[in-house]
Every structure is written in structure tokens, then in C-alpha cells.
Amino acid sequence: MSDEADEQGIKMVMAIIRPDKLSDVKTSLAEAGAPSLTVTNVSGRGSQPAKKGQWRGEEYTVDLHQKVKVECVVADIPADDVVEAIADAAHTGEKGDGKIFVLPVESAVQVRTGKEGKPAV
């Protein structure tokens, strides 16, 4: 366990990414040593321009784009490494690549073993 990781406590890295980048992000996270994750289909709005939808010739605006939310809780691996791994894998350079947030986590429990704190992660 590195000093940096020792200091950081438990962190949640929450990333909103393009759905088609999920596979690359999973691979990248596994290579970074943080393979455990939770994935959710989400819709959201950011800098990506709104799309026009059509229904019988009448246009409507679709400003909520389909994204995938990846949540990755780490203790031993520096959160910065996880952020970098996701950012590298999810990057295309176009608007709509997503965002990554790092949140502190107060505590954790592994349901199977009952372990608490860092060992639970």
C-alpha cells in the first residue's frame, strides 16, 4: 500500500462516459488494478449539443443524452490513477465525452465477510 493511498482513505470515483466507451474503460480499470465497479445507464445534459428528434414531422429537442455512469470505490489504489485510467479510455475529444468526480467515502462494509473500512473495499 503506497503512502498516497494510505492518506487518501476510501474514495469513490464516479464517471459519466459514452456508452460505447464502457468496454475500453473496463479494460483500462482492470489494468489500473481497480476492476470492481458498478455501472448504470443514465441520461444527462452537459456540453454536448442537443439532438433533434422527430415524430411525424414535428421536431423535438433531445437534450438528455444517454450515458453510462461508472462508480468505482477504491482504497488501495490512488484515486488519481483511477481517474486517469477512465479519462484516457473514455476520451474522444468531442463534446459529450463525460465527466469524472471523486468523492470521499465515510465507510464501507463487505456484505459477505462483514469486514469494515478499507479491507471491505
Next chain:
Amino acid sequence: MGWSVVIPLQVDPSVIAQGVNYVWILVVSFLIFFMQPGFALLEAGQVRAKNVGNVLMKNMTDWALGVLVYFLVGAGVATIVGGLTSSGGFDVAAAFSYIGDSGAWIDWLFGAVFAMTAATIVSGAVAERMDFRAYIVFAATITGIIYPVVQGMTWSGGLLSSGGYIGAALGVGYLDFAGATVVHMCGGVAGLVGAKMVGPRKGRFDANGNSQPIPGHSMLLAVLGTLILAFGWYGFNVGTQATVLATTESGGLEFMGAALGRVALVTTLGMGAGAVAAMIVSTSYQGKPDPLWMANGLLAGLVAVTGAVPHVTWWGGLILGALGGAIVLPAYRWTVDSLKIDDVCGVFAVHGVAGAVGTALIPVFAVSGFSGTQLVMQVVGVVVIAAWTIIASAIVFAIADAVFGLRVSEEEEEEGLDAGEHGVSVYPEFVGDAGPDGALGSPTATDGGSDVRTDGGVVKDETVEANGGDSQ
């Protein structure tokens, strides 16, 4: 009351027979048309949600554009090819005389529903990445030329029939009763050629060339489509036994119950055997019985007996159906793993391979006994039809590629063909939030009217600049 009147029958029995037979032909034509929703559901279920609208467009185009082309061109081409490849001669005016002859229009419709079935098979193979304009070119050509030539060589008395050049040389005609090869193998092989030429979907094969599954979005739709297709198939097979009442030499009427019964029974047994065989094969291959494989096997069983139904024994039909169903999984794996062709709905395995095997083996199970010459004729017929379909399809797809490009852009494939080709979403989400006028006036538009801002205060839309320093 206790009295009765006997009305003497003063009508020509042949008119009664004709009337009954043509009512039957009309009913089965409507049944065969009902295979179209079956195909639409089957194919829609096997693609991802973002491409469902495109699949539906292709299926509707196959039918709608196809009937126009087949009326104006296709049916005449079939007759011309029939004459040219036999001693029948060449008469363009006679070949197209049906266009002005209302007495020929029921027969035209009966032919058309078969042609459209061949056309609609192709869309399943090339789904999720083919340019819609390129597909339209192919749909028009298969109903105008590719299928009519096959029809001409077989059912219209051409090359492979007993009067055609090859048929006459061998002394027997090619047997394909309702179109296992004429319709289904033609569609299945054309689909294989299209899938090969348009290339696999992005992500179908990894960097090492190993196949990666791309699950369809609804197995429910796929299986429901299969059963609707099987329902329509009764029209396809049993309806090809088009004579219900025949006139006898003594002027009476004869009900063709035995002929109809054989076709109906063998169709049913082939379907059942194909599904059960595919269930067993998929269980031994994957460990558990798989609904999609069983559905594919049911159709492959139907395809396998479609050419054979009036010609084979009941147990022969059962064996042919089982063969067709059993071969679906290995044939599909071979297409994907060895040929590296991304045939999305497995149309080559289901319609191509099962059609070829079932039709080639007709003489082995024939009611009339085995005939070596007939077996040779069957193999020759399968090879000729497959060769023509491969060459003609390759040329048409090459032309469509040169004019429009066969494939949509990589970005469009990622976004989905529904949005890219048609500007629609089959399963829209959160539409109510934005409202028909965009965010304006919508109850959720509380963050600045139509100018949607990101949390960095940058106005979204074309005026948006880079999200600046606030991005993560």
C-alpha cells in the same frame, strides 16, 4: 314442415372447382403476406434497440417497393428467363401480357408474395450497418431480376425444369415444391453475400478476429416473430398445393384431400422436428436449451421441408426437418468463426443451408422411391441457383457500393441507424421532459429557458465554446 326442394345442379363443375381453388389461392396469398410481420419482428428482436426502426423500414420497403417492381418488371422477367433457357422461345409482349389481363392478377399476387419473402430475408443478414439507399437498390434488384431469374429457371419452365436445357439433358425436372431453394436459399445466400461485402458490425470481431456477441434487444420479439412466420408458412407450403377441387374425366369433382394432407402434415412434422433438433444440439453445445436457437431451428425445419412436402414420406419429412434444425447451429458457427461473416440473424444457416440440404435430399425420401438421376438433378439445381444468386448479388452490391457506399459512417453506426438514417428513436426516453418545443415552456426548464447552460455557465448549442477550466 317436412318438405324439401331438390334444385338440379345446372352449373359447370369446372367453374366450381376454379372458384374454390382461387379462393384458396387468395387466402394463402394473404397468409404468405403475413410472413412479413413475422420477419419484421424476428429481425427487430435480434438487433439492438438503436437499429430497430431501420430494420422495420427495410422490411416495409421489401414489401412495398418489391410489389411495384415485381408487377412492372419481375414477373415478366421470370417468364422471359423461363422461355430463353428452354425451348419456350422469346416473346417479351407475351411475358408482360399479365399487366393488362385482370384474369391473370390472382396468379400474379400468388407469385408476388413468394418474391417478397425472398427479398425480406436479406435485411436480417445486413442489419445494423448498411446504408439505407444501398439497401433500396438491392431490394429493387432482387425483386426485379435476381429472384425472377431463379423463378424463371425453375417454376416458369426454364433451365432446371423438365423442359429446360439442363432438365431435358438429364431427363428429369428439378424438384422444389414451394421454394426452399428458389425463395429461401436465394434470400439466404444473397444475405450472406451482402453481409460479407458490407463487413462485420463494429465490435463483432475483436483484434484477434475472435467473434464477440452483440445480443439483440428482445428475444421475445424474435420468438414471437418466428411463430407468426410459421403461421404464414402454412400458406407458403400448403397453399402451393393450389388445387383443392379437381375435375374428373367423368365430369365430377374430386377433393384433393390426400395431397393437401401430405403437404400439411409434412410441413408440421418438419417444423416440429427442426425445433426439437435445434433444442438438442444447442443444449449439447451450450449446456442449456436456448430459445433463439430453438426458434431458428423451427424455421430451418420448415425451410428444409418446403421443397419436399408433396414428394416425401411423412417420416422422410420428419428426418429432413430434423436435419435442417440440427445443422443451424454448426452452420451459423461456421459462418461466423470460419468465414468471419457477420450474418446478424443467421439467415444463411436458417434459409440457405437448410434449404440446400432439404431440397438436395428429396430423392432419398421420395414417395416414388429413390432415383439417382433425380439426386444429380437436385444437386445441380442447388448449385446453379446458389451460383447465380452469389454472382448477381455481388454485382448489385458492388454497384450500390460504388454509387452510395454500402456502409454508414462509423459515427452513425455507433449512434444507431434509427437516428442516423431516419431521424427517429423507436424507444424514446425523457421526451416529455424536453417537450415538443425543446426545453422552452417545459416544467423542468427552470435553468434559463431555452439556453441550456452547463454548470460552468457556458451556453450550450452551436454557440458553445469549450467547457473551459471547469471540466474535470
